[in-house]
Amino acid sequence: MSVTIGTQSRPLRVAIIGSGPSGFYAAESLLKNDTIVAEIDMFEYLPTPFGLVRAGVAPDHQQIKSVAKIYDKIASMENFRFWGNVQFGSDLSREELLDTFDAIIYAIGAQSDRSMGVSGEDKKGSHSATEFVAWYNGHPDYKDAQFDLSQEKVAIVGMGNVALDIARVLALTPDEIAKTDIPHHVQEQLKASKVREINLIARRGPLQAAFTNTGTKEIPDLEGAVAIVDPEELMLENNTAQTLTDSGDKKMVQNFQFLESISSNEIDPSKRVIRFMFRKSPQEIVGGDSVTGITMVTNELFTDDEGRIHHTMTEDLETLDCGLVFRSVGYKVRPVDGIQYDAKRGTVANVEGRVIDADSGETVRGEYVVGWAKRGASGVIGTNKPDSIATVEKLLEDLPQWSGDELVKPQAQTIKELLDGKNIHYVPFEDWKIIEKIEHEEGKAREKPREKFVTIHEMISVIKSEKLD
Numbered sequence: 001m002s003v004t005i006g007t008q009s010r011p012l013r014v015a016i017i018g019s020g021p022s023g024f025y026a027a028e029s030l031l032k033n034d035t036i037v038a039e040i041d042m043f044e045y046l047p048t049p050f051g052l053v054r055a056g057v058a059p060d061h062q063q064i065k066s067v068a069k070i071y072d073k074i075a076s077m078e079n080f081r082f083w084g085n086v087q088f089g090s091d092l093s094r095e096e097l098l099d100t101f102d103a104i105i106y107a108i109g110a111q112s113d114r115s116m117g118v119s120g121e122d123k124k125g126s127h128s129a130t131e132f133v134a135w136y137n138g139h140p141d142y143k144d145a146q147f148d149l150s151q152e153k154v155a156i157v158g159m160g161n162v163a164l165d166i167a168r169v170l171a172l173t174p175d176e177i178a179k180t181d182i183p184h185h186v187q188e189q190l191k192a193s194k195v196r197e198i199n200l201i202a203r204r205g206p207l208q209a210a211f212t213n214t215g216t217k218e219i220p221d222l223e224g225a226v227a228i229v230d231p232e233e234l235m236l237e238n239n240t241a242q243t244l245t246d247s248g249d250k251k252m253v254q255n256f257q258f259l260e261s262i263s264s265n266e267i268d269p270s271k272r273v274i275r276f277m278f279r280k281s282p283q284e285i286v287g288g289d290s291v292t293g294i295t296m297v298t299n300e301l302f303t304d305d306e307g308r309i310h311h312t313m314t315e316d317l318e319t320l321d322c323g324l325v326f327r328s329v330g331y332k333v334r335p336v337d338g339i340q341y342d343a344k345r346g347t348v349a350n351v352e353g354r355v356i357d358a359d360s361g362e363t364v365r366g367e368y369v370v371g372w373a374k375r376g377a378s379g380v381i382g383t384n385k386p387d388s389i390a391t392v393e394k395l396l397e398d399l400p401q402w403s404g405d406e407l408v409k410p411q412a413q414t415i416k417e418l419l420d421g422k423n424i425h426y427v428p429f430e431d432w433k434i435i436e437k438i439e440h441e442e443g444k445a446r447e448k449p450r451e452k453f454v455t456i457h458e459m460i461s462v463i464k465s466e467k468l469d
């Protein structure tokens, strides 16, 4: 008997790995498609869904985090199942999933950070943005991370929105912190922080800064901090001044206006300082066991024949005293067993969302990738929607080739049987809702949006005890 996949009697079975924005948009695109019937099983490493919406987006940006309501709706659609607390690569293997599903979509994000490639990066006090962001957002893996906030001077290398998020979080007053969903133990440490000076370091000029209005808009209103930039930093080389005039680039113009608006600010000894520094490349993180400073070389900018801006290093070196360094210079996919990895791009190896063999370049049948794992760490939450739709279109283009009796999967074991057999305590979406309810209740008692659970053990315990009640 020949079978057509994607019908009511034989739905298309898709496993999505990861429950961040890209995973949910891929699920939505399949479930809302009128031409096929699909069943989605979404596997998430944590008991909690939503990826960086929960564990990355800054805690003073609650409005942005409310995008999760859209994902709630997707999760409530027929034919959608969520399996939290299940790690692909260890709890479930690629082979097990390929035995059960017609296709796998990897939506695993880009969870590992890039290094600066300078000496001293391993000193105490030198951290990746990933660690700090995950800590202040209550990611269970980073609950016990240590940051020496008794230091007065901090350097943040990078000038994108993540770097600005870190600068803002370090600059929040206790009152401002109290309004966020920063976990209690982190709030206490931030409140006791001795940080006074936060230096943001970019290798190119003010026109090339990667941040957007999202990162800067609250900075002028911070109660306990003043942002400054040396006006000389904003004196543009001829070619880059021309870039601004010619650009029509809204982000570039907005960024420059923001920097101009803070260029007349003066240091206020009663407040923290956020300093924007341009045209500097780190050369070394200095100190003994612990960081005492960062040595940087001054860069000059030039434009190539195609109008692209580059930098070249001069011989001017300076060392900025600081006891903490955060690098925010990019993310890459953390390689997982069974996933084809493109080491150069730091992504799952793919062409337009179809996974390819990293060595041969041949398309791997039935495997796809979306989001940051597909294109690298670029774009805002909304960017992931068209990106996931584009990958699903490729999957649906391939679907006719899979129909036929020899490809019918026996489904000898259901996922539930498979996970139960391995003693894995998976968390379905309704159980995540229990976690969320308690987090909101705890938050209400403390007059904050939520009080996050920061260990998997606590999350599983609360589910069990609520179910007993």
Ligand SMILES: Cc1cc2nc3c(=O)[nH]c(=O)nc-3n(C[C@H](O)[C@H](O)[C@H](O)COP(=O)(O)OP(=O)(O)OC[C@H]3O[C@@H](n4cnc5c(N)ncnc54)[C@H](O)[C@@H]3O)c2cc1C
Binding pocket: 017, 018, 019, 020, 021, 022, 023, 043, 044, 045, 046, 049, 050, 051, 052, 053, 056, 057, 058, 061, 064, 086, 087, 088, 089, 107, 108, 109, 110, 111, 133, 161, 162, 165, 214, 336, 370, 371, 372, 373, 378, 379, 380, 381, 382, 384
């Ligand atoms: C610090 C930071 C702040 C940001 N702030 C904003 C903002 O304010 N506004 C905005 O629009 N965008 C923001 N972004 C960008 C936005 O978060 C991303 O565009 C988006 O989250 C990417 O979605 P994704 O689904 O590809 O990956 P992710 O959101 O990273 O989701 C990946 C998911 O996969 C899971 N996973 C990974 N490996 C496995 C595995 N082996 N098994 C099972 N599950 C796995 C992870 O636990 C995670 O839940 C921010 C990004 C960062 C890093």
